[in-house]
Amino acid sequence: MLRKKGLWLFLIGILLLGLSACNTPNKPPVDDPIPPIVDPKPDPKPDPIPEPVVPEDEISEPEPSPYDEKVVMLAARGLAETEPVGDDYFDDVVLIGDSVTLKLYYYLLDRWNWDETYLSDIQFLTAGSLGSGNALWEVSEESVHPTYLGEKMLLEDSVALSGAKKVYIMLGTNDVGLYGVEGSIENYNEMLDRIKAKNPDVTFYIQSALPMYREAQLPDLNNETLTAYNDKLYQLSVERGDYFVDVTSIMQTEDGSLPYQYCSDPEGMGIHLTDIACEKWIGYLRSHVAS
Amino acid sequence: MLKKTVRLFALLLLPLLLTACGPTAPAKQALEVDVEALLELMSEETEWEDMMSMNIKHLKNLYGIEETDLTSFAGAMKTDGITADEVLILEAKDTETAEALVKKLQARLKAKSNEAKDYLPAQYKVIEEAEILQKERYAALLVSPDVEALLELWVESVKTE
Numbered sequence: 001m002l003r004k005k006g007l008w009l010f011l012i013g014i015l016l017l018g019l020s021a022c023n024t025p026n027k028p029p030v031d032d033p034i035p036p037i038v039d040p041k042p043d044p045k046p047d048p049i050p051e052p053v054v055p056e057d058e059i060s061e062p063e064p065s066p067y068d069e070k071v072v073m074l075a076a077r078g079l080a081e082t083e084p085v086g087d088d089y090f091d092d093v094v095l096i097g098d099s100v101t102l103k104l105y106y107y108l109l110d111r112w113n114w115d116e117t118y119l120s121d122i123q124f125l126t127a128g129s130l131g132s133g134n135a136l137w138e139v140s141e142e143s144v145h146p147t148y149l150g151e152k153m154l155l156e157d158s159v160a161l162s163g164a165k166k167v168y169i170m171l172g173t174n175d176v177g178l179y180g181v182e183g184s185i186e187n188y189n190e191m192l193d194r195i196k197a198k199n200p201d202v203t204f205y206i207q208s209a210l211p212m213y214r215e216a217q218l219p220d221l222n223n224e225t226l227t228a229y230n231d232k233l234y235q236l237s238v239e240r241g242d243y244f245v246d247v248t249s250i251m252q253t254e255d256g257s258l259p260y261q262y263c264s265d266p267e268g269m270g271i272h273l274t275d276i277a278c279e280k281w282i283g284y285l286r287s288h289v290a291s
Numbered sequence: 292m293l294k295k296t297v298r299l300f301a302l303l304l305l306p307l308l309l310t311a312c313g314p315t316a317p318a319k320q321a322l323e324v325d326v327e328a329l330l331e332l333m334s335e336e337t338e339w340e341d342m343m344s345m346n347i348k349h350l351k352n353l354y355g356i357e358e359t360d361l362t363s364f365a366g367a368m369k370t371d372g373i374t375a376d377e378v379l380i381l382e383a384k385d386t387e388t389a390e391a392l393v394k395k396l397q398a399r400l401k402a403k404s405n406e407a408k409d410y411l412p413a414q415y416k417v418i419e420e421a422e423i424l425q426k427e428r429y430a431a432l433l434v435s436p437d438v439e440a441l442l443e444l445w446v447e448s449v450k451t452e
Contacts, residue, residue, distance in 0.1 A: 100372075103370075109352075112346070128406030
């Protein structure tokens with residue numbers, strides 16, 4: 001009888017031991033489970049009313065360089081100078097372009113890290129190598145159509161999805177050398193037609209193609225051919241009734257070169273922009289709008 | 292008879308308790324990576340300069356990645372428009388989502404490759420040697436001239452016992 005009772009007691013003891021072990025959470029030991037004592041802080045003062053933020057385009061202050069060149073302001077064709085518009089003007093703007101515009105996009109991506117509201121709703125459809133010629137290709141694994149929210153598609157489709165009403169375009173650098181001036185303009189016209197067919201309520205703002213740094217010019221792609229291209233592009237905009245935005249008028253030296261201080265790759269392709277050039281560009285778009 | 296029943300009961304119960312609570316069968320730990328710390332490590336290791344930190348707006352615009360798919364992320368990229376360097380580490384909400392995000396990373400890499408192919412040969416080479424990686428709910432895109440060093444850090448970070 002006593003042995004039976006002892007056995008029962010032994011079993012119950014094991015059960016209780018087992019259950020209490022199971023109740024212990026399976027967590028690693030905590031080094032300091034006691035929360036630190038924090039001195040109570042005095043009530044903070046109410047935040048002051050913030051000053052209204054006025055968009056400021058030019059914030060870069062590059063070190064002056066002996067290589068800086070004098071920028072010549074040419075008489076602009078197309079849209080004339082107007083009072084600068086605020087950020088909300090760009091809420092329904094999409095910019096289409098190649099690596100030159102891609103740099104403007106990246107400039108804004110960078111700026112949005114500390115100036116979130118600056119041109120915050122502007123959209124971009126950019127791809128390095130994009131031109132009015134390859135924009136007409138079918139979308140394929142190898143095509144260079146810009147992606148919209150990560151998906152590659154035809155410009156007419158991405159413009160539609162963007163919902164933008166003002167379509168700014170800067171292309172040409174990847175066209176003139178391949179298709180010549182005439183061929184490039186024909187492609188451009190076709191590209192505009194296709195976008196318009198799918199998006200009848202958009203307005204085009206055709207930007208002149210920027211010049212190259214003089215040392216980077218090539219036999220078929222140089223400032224002479226780009227000037228001829230811009231002349232034809234302006235004519236095209238007049239014929240079509242689209243707006244022409246002559247950004248080039250503030251982006252060249254006396255000899256028609258992209259100024260050294262505006263060029264991020266003077267020893268390379270000589271077509272890409274520095275931050276200060278991007279700021280000048282945005283300032284120009286702000287102050288040359290349709291009434 | 293009673294003794295026998297008690298012994299049987301004890302024999303059945305004890306192994307059960309030992310299996311459930313014993314230290315010999317720990318539950319498999321889910322992989323835990325501090326993606327921000329990993330990116331910082333990569334940054335220090337390769338001493339990259341002028342790389343822009345990515346925020347969720349960048350991820351949506353450039354990759355089409357939604358915030359709701361992520362638990363955390365850390366990324367940095369060159370913004371001069373002519374240098375391909377881009378590093379992004381994602382912690383997805385689960386493994387299935389991470390697998391879907393890999394496709395978005397692949398699409399981004401392919402777009403970069405197509406863009407650089409004909410006019411930026413040195414950058415094209417960097418892009419061609421880039422790595423897209425995934426383990427459990429983590430995914431990464433490593434586009435850098437120092438891709439091997441970054442890859443080592445990734446491998447070390449996602450190493451499990």
